[in-house]
Amino acid sequence: MPKAPNVEGLKLTPYWWESAPSPESDHSDIPVTADVGIVGAGFAGMMAALTLARAGRSVVVFDALKAGAGGSSRNGGICSGNLKFSLSGLIGKFGLEKGKDIFQEGINARSSLRKLIEDEGIDCGFKMTGRFDGAMHVNDYEQMGRESDLMNKHFDLGVYLVPRDKQHEELGTDFYKGGQVRPDIGGAQPAELHRGIYQRAVEAGVRVVDETEITSIVKGNSDFTLSWAKGSIVTGHCIVATNGYTDKVTSWLRRRIVAVPSQLIATDELDQGLINRLMPKGRMIGETRNIFNYYRPSPDGKRIIFGGRRGADTDDDMQKCLHLYHNLVEIFPELEGVRLSHTWWGYTGHSFNYLPHLTVHDGIHYATGFCGSGVVWAPWLGKKAALMIIGDKENARSNFDEMPFPTRPFYNGNPWFLPAVIGWYSLKDRMNQGRKH
Numbered sequence: 562m563p564k565a566p567n568v569e570g571l572k573l574t575p576y577w578w579e580s581a582p583s584p585e586s587d588h589s590d591i592p593v594t595a596d597v598g599i600v601g602a603g604f605a606g607m608m609a610a611l612t613l614a615r616a617g618r619s620v621v622v623f624d625a626l627k628a629g630a631g632g633s634s635r636n637g638g639i640c641s642g643n644l645k646f647s648l649s650g651l652i653g654k655f656g657l658e659k660g661k662d663i664f665q666e667g668i669n670a671r672s673s674l675r676k677l678i679e680d681e682g683i684d685c686g687f688k689m690t691g692r693f694d695g696a697m698h699v700n701d702y703e704q705m706g707r708e709s710d711l712m713n714k715h716f717d718l719g720v721y722l723v724p725r726d727k728q729h730e731e732l733g734t735d736f737y738k739g740g741q742v743r744p745d746i747g748g749a750q751p752a753e754l755h756r757g758i759y760q761r762a763v764e765a766g767v768r769v770v771d772e773t774e775i776t777s778i779v780k781g782n783s784d785f786t787l788s789w790a791k792g793s794i795v796t797g798h799c800i801v802a803t804n805g806y807t808d809k810v811t812s813w814l815r816r817r818i819v820a821v822p823s824q825l826i827a828t829d830e831l832d833q834g835l836i837n838r839l840m841p842k843g844r845m846i847g848e849t850r851n852i853f854n855y856y857r858p859s860p861d862g863k864r865i866i867f868g869g870r871r872g873a874d875t876d877d878d879m880q881k882c883l884h885l886y887h888n889l890v891e892i893f894p895e896l897e898g899v900r901l902s903h904t905w906w907g908y909t910g911h912s913f914n915y916l917p918h919l920t921v922h923d924g925i926h927y928a929t930g931f932c933g934s935g936v937v938w939a940p941w942l943g944k945k946a947a948l949m950i951i952g953d954k955e956n957a958r959s960n961f962d963e964m965p966f967p968t969r970p971f972y973n974g975n976p977w978f979l980p981a982v983i984g985w986y987s988l989k990d991r992m993n994q995g996r997k998h
């Protein structure tokens with residue numbers, strides 16, 4: 562057992578909110594009609610709103626929390642556009658051409674986010690840092706080699722392996738059995754990214770109404786009525802962008818999304834020599850565990866932001882914080898006893914087929930199911946939902962607009978099975994870690 566961390570003054574709010582607190586919205590004179598009503602003011606909802614407003618549509622966005630205070634300002638800021646399936650997994654599931662096409666859409670979505678940040682001048686610490694994924698076992702390392710060859714064969718990504726004896730050039734740890742570098746992946750400060758999209762949308766004329774939970778969406782002959790405790794609005798179209806925060810207002814979606822909590826810790830500012838040794842290249846980091854950790858340096862390169870599954874067996878923030886700290890110290894023993902400045906958590910939204918979805922059901926447009934990778938996917942599919950409404954069929958096209966969106970018998974949005982699933986995968990991880998090589 563490592564020595565306890567220093568948690569004096571630990572804040573239970575995202576580190577990201579220090580430089581980018583949630584924007585304030587205006588509750589006066591909420592319009593009674595609009596072309597489009599959007600539920601959810603995260604990346605997906607705000608990107609849809611920006612796109613629609615620039616195409617001349619009147620848009621009102623509602624959020625039950627402060628705008629962005631769902632997953633979009635709580636995440637790790639890793640801009641991967643990855644899916645739960647590797648390239649070989651996609652090819653195995655969908656065949657060569659379709660599998661490649663889906664993988665290519667991830668590349669396009671990532672480039673589109675980068676272009677958005679550059680074109681709009683969004684100041685969010687975005688850097689093409691590259692990503693290092695650590696192998697938990699030599700078999701994982703060998704599998705990474707096959708996957709890297711496949712990615713380089715079909716896409717010009719320059720993926721490469723780093724053997725264990727060179728690992729310290731990437732990461733100051735002996736914990737992994739080598740790893741893989743994806744130079745095409747970067748990182749951003751997510752709350753600053755959200756704030757940038759939010760500001761551009763408001764400048765384009767979008768009206769955002771925060772801390773206002775939509776309690777019903779009623780479809781009329783050619784419109785929708787969205788209601789909240791104190792009022793209602795009639796809109797020509799409706800987009801639901803609630804992902805891991807989906808509630809009973811959309812029971813159809815609730816039966817299709819599993820809200821999985823994830824938590825992060827931030828260390829205090831570290832000695833510069835120490836952080837240079839631990840993260841010499843400032844990469845985004847992942848690993849091959851099923852119940853994996855994801856981590857990175859803060860954009861100013863002074864702290865480590867370290868995340869992982871929160872699990873579903875307790876609501877105790879401190880217990881989860883200590884669990885993450887133990888994982889951190891297992892990887893970087895030099896951090897034993899480090900001071901933690903922040904810990905926070907939020908919901909990711911998973912679909913049963915592990916894919917994002919852009920779906921129209923009963924006239925409502927849904928952009929959702931980002932499975933923990935929404936920094937890239939949510940703005941991408943939010944924009945495409947808007948393009949569908951605008952009627953720009955060519956640019957609205959996505960591999961995720963035609964996928965079946967499965968549910969499970971008797972599932973109504975209460976993921977009672979999560980502790981068992983997480984327990985099973987944790988056991989598999991421990992067995993994999995304990996295997997001889």
Ligand SMILES: Cc1cc2nc3c(=O)[nH]c(=O)nc-3n(C[C@H](O)[C@H](O)[C@H](O)COP(=O)(O)OP(=O)(O)OC[C@H]3O[C@@H](n4cnc5c(N)ncnc54)[C@H](O)[C@@H]3O)c2cc1C
Binds near residue numbers: 603642775907908910
């Ligand atoms: C801790 C954590 C770490 C993560 N790390 C990464 C990462 O490093 N990289 C990555 O790519 N992804 C990551 N993710 C996932 C990513 O944050 C999400 O996929 C993404 O933010 C989803 O954006 P969104 O706009 O779809 O939904 P959200 O930003 O979650 O917004 C949904 C909003 O809908 C609102 N809402 C719900 N119901 C209603 C209602 N009835 N009325 C009004 N409003 C409603 C909620 O209040 C919420 O604000 C992480 C997520 C978490 C929680």
